[in-house]
Amino acid sequence: MCFQLRNVLVLLLLPAWALGRATAPDLDEDCELNAVDTMHDFCCDLHDESHQFSDCQVKWHEKIAYETDEEEQTYMFCTAECSFNNTEFLGKDRRSLVLHQVKEQLEMDLVNDADIELLYQTYIKCDKHALDLLPHKGVKKLARRLSKHGCHPYPGLVLECVANEMILHCPPKQFHQTAQCEATRNHLRQCMQYLKYKT
Numbered sequence: 184m185c186f187q188l189r190n191v192l193v194l195l196l197l198p199a200w201a202l203g204r205a206t207a208p209d210l211d212e213d214c215e216l217n218a219v220d221t222m223h224d225f226c227c228d229l230h231d232e233s234h235q236f237s238d239c240q241v242k243w244h245e246k247i248a249y250e251t252d253e254e255e256q257t258y259m260f261c262t263a264e265c266s267f268n269n270t271e272f273l274g275k276d277r278r279s280l281v282l283h284q285v286k287e288q289l290e291m292d293l294v295n296d297a298d299i300e301l302l303y304q305t306y307i308k309c310d311k312h313a314l315d316l317l318p319h320k321g322v323k324k325l326a327r328r329l330s331k332h333g334c335h336p337y338p339g340l341v342l343e344c345v346a347n348e349m350i351l352h353c354p355p356k357q358f359h360q361t362a363q364c365e366a367t368r369n370h371l372r373q374c375m376q377y378l379k380y381k382t
């Protein structure tokens with residue numbers, strides 16, 4: 184009886200301990216970049232998975248059969264550029280947004296004017312943010328990996344930023360309350376706090 188109770192306790196506590204360890208913050212200046220999952224974590228109704236994005240996931244999955252986190256990141260960034268190519272969001276220089284194209288797409292996807300505006304402003308903010316990140320050491324390393332596949336980091340930086348913003352600032356009723364989305368949001372909050380107080 185006593186042993187059974189102990190076993191039950193171990194079974195209950197072990198996952199919590201493991202989860203705590205798995206999500207223990209590993210923070211550095213690229214903590215937002217290295218949250219590999221956020222790009223395909225669609226946690227807010229306002230920013231849903233597009234068919235262009237899904238098509239590109241399938242296409243790039245065939246090209247990059249990833250096994251490591253690094254390879255997965257390469258795969259995600261190529262998927263992002265592929266998606267921005269298909270939606271015609273990406274400027275010819277591959278490091279700018281075609282804003283009228285973004286606006287048109289948002290007007291097709293969303294009904295509420297305030298939602299359209301929120302997301303549109305997020306794209307504008309994330310374009311600047313992505314350009315700021317390009318000279319970072321970690322991003323340059325990533326860029327070298329991507330170039331082997333003919334991909335550029337800018338679109339992925341924008342998409343990741345948009346995904347992060349939509350996870351952090353989603354209107355509460357539209358946030359997907361899944362364990363994965365909650366965990367990602369907690370990680371991002373810690374990362375943002377870290378970046379805020381770093382300097």
Ligand SMILES: *[C@@H]1O[C@H](CO)[C@@H](O)[C@H](O)[C@H]1NC(C)=O
Pocket residue numbers: 261262264265268333334
């Ligand atoms: C996106 O389009 C550009 C310009 O045509 C091309 O160079 C690049 O390889 C494309 N990226 C992907 C991931 O398909």
